[in-house]
Amino acid sequence: xxxxxxxxxxxxxxxxxxxxxxxxxxxxxxxxPQLYMFELSFHPHLPPPEMGGPNDYLTLENYxxxxxxxxxxxxxxxxxxxxxxxxxxxxxxFVTVVDLLLCYPIAYYLGQSTGGxxxxxxxxxxxxxxxxxxxxxxxxxxxxFGDSGVLNEFLMFFAVIDGPIDFIRAxxxxxxxxxxxxxxLMIFPMYNxxxxxxxxxxxxxxxxxxxxxxxHKRIVIPYAKPGISSGCTMVFMLSAGALAAPQILGGPSSxxxxxxxxxxxxxxxxxxxxxxYAIVLLVACLIIVLSVMKLFxxxxxxxxx
Amino acid sequence: MxxxxxxxxxxxxxxxxxxxxxxxxxxxxxxxxxxxFLGGSGCGKTTILRAVSGFLDPAEGEILIGGNNMxxxxxxxxxxxxxxxxxxxxxxxxxxxxxxxxxxxxGATLGxxxxxxxxxLDMIALPDQGNKLPxxxxxxxxxxVAIARAxxxxxxxxxxxxxxxxxDLKLRHxxxxxxxxxxxxxxxxxxxxxxxxxxxxxxxxxIAVMRTAVIDQIADGKSIYDxxxxxxxxxxxxxxNLFRGKVTDISEGIATIDTNRSGTLRARVSTGxxxxxxxxxxxxxFIRPEAFSIVDQKTETGTQIAANVQxxxxxxxxxxxxxxxxxxxEISVSVTNRGDAHMYDSGAALNLxxxxxxxxxxxxxxxxxx
Numbered sequence: 001x002x003x004x005x006x007x008x009x010x011x012x013x014x015x016x017x018x019x020x021x022x023x024x025x026x027x028x029x030x031x032x033p034q035l036y037m038f039e040l041s042f043h044p045h046l047p048p049p050e051m052g053g054p055n056d057y058l059t060l061e062n063y064x065x066x067x068x069x070x071x072x073x074x075x076x077x078x079x080x081x082x083x084x085x086x087x088x089x090x091x092x093x094f095v096t097v098v099d100l101l102l103c104y105p106i107a108y109y110l111g112q113s114t115g116g117x118x119x120x121x122x123x124x125x126x127x128x129x130x131x132x133x134x135x136x137x138x139x140x141x142x143x144x145f146g147d148s149g150v151l152n153e154f155l156m157f158f159a160v161i162d163g164p165i166d167f168i169r170a171x172x173x174x175x176x177x178x179x180x181x182x183x184x185l186m187i188f189p190m191y192n193x194x195x196x197x198x199x200x201x202x203x204x205x206x207x208x209x210x211x212x213x214x215x216h217k218r219i220v221i222p223y224a225k226p227g228i229s230s231g232c233t234m235v236f237m238l239s240a241g242a243l244a245a246p247q248i249l250g251g252p253s254s255x256x257x258x259x260x261x262x263x264x265x266x267x268x269x270x271x272x273x274x275x276x277y278a279i280v281l282l283v284a285c286l287i288i289v290l291s292v293m294k295l296f297x298x299x300x301x302x303x304x305x
Numbered sequence: 306m307x308x309x310x311x312x313x314x315x316x317x318x319x320x321x322x323x324x325x326x327x328x329x330x331x332x333x334x335x336x337x338x339x340x341x342f343l344g345g346s347g348c349g350k351t352t353i354l355r356a357v358s359g360f361l362d363p364a365e366g367e368i369l370i371g372g373n374n375m376x377x378x379x380x381x382x383x384x385x386x387x388x389x390x391x392x393x394x395x396x397x398x399x400x401x402x403x404x405x406x407x408x409x410x411x412g413a414t415l416g417x418x419x420x421x422x423x424x425x426l427d428m429i430a431l432p433d434q435g436n437k438l439p440x441x442x443x444x445x446x447x448x449x450v451a452i453a454r455a456x457x458x459x460x461x462x463x464x465x466x467x468x469x470x471x472x473d474l475k476l477r478h479x480x481x482x483x484x485x486x487x488x489x490x491x492x493x494x495x496x497x498x499x500x501x502x503x504x505x506x507x508x509x510x511x512i513a514v515m516r517t518a519v520i521d522q523i524a525d526g527k528s529i530y531d532x533x534x535x536x537x538x539x540x541x542x543x544x545x546n547l548f549r550g551k552v553t554d555i556s557e558g559i560a561t562i563d564t565n566r567s568g569t570l571r572a573r574v575s576t577g578x579x580x581x582x583x584x585x586x587x588x589x590x591f592i593r594p595e596a597f598s599i600v601d602q603k604t605e606t607g608t609q610i611a612a613n614v615q616x617x618x619x620x621x622x623x624x625x626x627x628x629x630x631x632x633x634x635e636i637s638v639s640v641t642n643r644g645d646a647h648m649y650d651s652g653a654a655l656n657l658x659x660x661x662x663x664x665x666x667x668x669x670x671x672x673x674x675x
Contacts, residue, residue, distance in 0.1 A: 207386060208381070208386070241625070
């Protein structure tokens, strides 16, 4: 029924091309590689010629390693990796919340203001920094937050602090960098929704005496919920899965979980182990996002709005 | 409910930059009246309403509600409630939450809010609909919810910005009666904005007719219709036949007009135009289509126009007869359907007679564009 309508509007030829491309995108580029990784994570670390050979078998040892560490580990648990795992998720959640608090006022302002030209300029100013590539932006943050960086020099010049603060070690640079990297992904979904909010509703609430915070609590935020959840989901997922920013801006003692995955893939050359770590991260992120959505009563369909 | 409170606009000017949206408006609205601002789009009527509700500040002048100047106070500090053109119900709140939002703002308990919601839902004849969402209601029901929500705060003045314009014709007619009925029951002052003269005439105690930025006349519906002060009001409200000409004589309130194409005609000088019209002035004379009667006898008293029928229509309650006067002037005549046939053949010669008391003369001026 839906398919019939779909072919009617797009034509048979175009319809098949669109369907084919979508299928290719989802199955060939997303599902199959993930499935391969998933399957790989249940295999032992073998040299390529032996894969599928007599020494190959299915095992949970890669997952066990994340939880308990190497065989005979005196700690009982793989404390280092687990700590990195927890810290990554907490930090990603923190970055998400900070981005939300920062972006909501901007999105509200952009969405509700009528001044066309100025708003377009603001949006442009938000977009332009993203023409600069990620590495360069990360290094720029390093310059800002470094020991003799712009921020420290500035604070010391005005005698706010005596000596430089190690923003890098304190992970301030990392959080700022991550937050900055995904600001647009937070702003635009919210902006889209808030833009369609009828201004009269805000005026009606004002007319009935509602103070500004109540207007946001009862009218704007409930209405913007799909945009908020869509923005938060993206920022959280991408922060948790970021690699470049933690690599460049992270303090010497703090690893990001993706860096562990990267090390297993690259330095360690242990693909099954890396796959297991990546899968755990993916599943954990999914569980967190879905539970938060459930908590705030957001439907899956709202995310697509 | 609070009883009627007077609203006064004194020398009110509203400007947007250099653009004057409202020019020197002076209006007195009696407490408990249903008062309408009637005018075309862009005439400034909504601007006046927004100034009364507190969403914009006038450049000059005073807005008095119950004798207190409201200028400078925010919408939440005024004893007014506004019903928006699109109603602006909160889509994510249930009907009862919508209705009692002003109580929620005031910090009322859930029990108080529930109780008040039930009272108001009874008043608007929507009991047991409180837990629905606005989107589950029909157009007329939403309308009533918007009214209940506005009345919940017990305002002294209810402001309505064309709230019926989104409804279909039949419902609109029904809601007119209902609005009027609610207004009389609660007894507070209603200020109603509309471009629909039918709404203004049927519901209002008094009407202000607005031309661009200016109020032309404030009067009850009958006076607006029968005794317009200006050419704009005469041409804006209802249908009217316009005769242009020069005043040749005025005596005892009756002016004699030398019309351009229909000879010399006599008509009453409008009350609002008394003293503004002298011999030799350009004048506009208006005769309603239903003010004509078709007579056999020809007279020369300045109360008859000879005309030929162009075409006629049957409209149920009346026949519309479109004629052309001997001077080439188009004149439309409405003949009440009393059961006898009044379909005239084209070309038939008629004598159109009118009572000079039912025709009005005003100084020549601006006309309402159709």
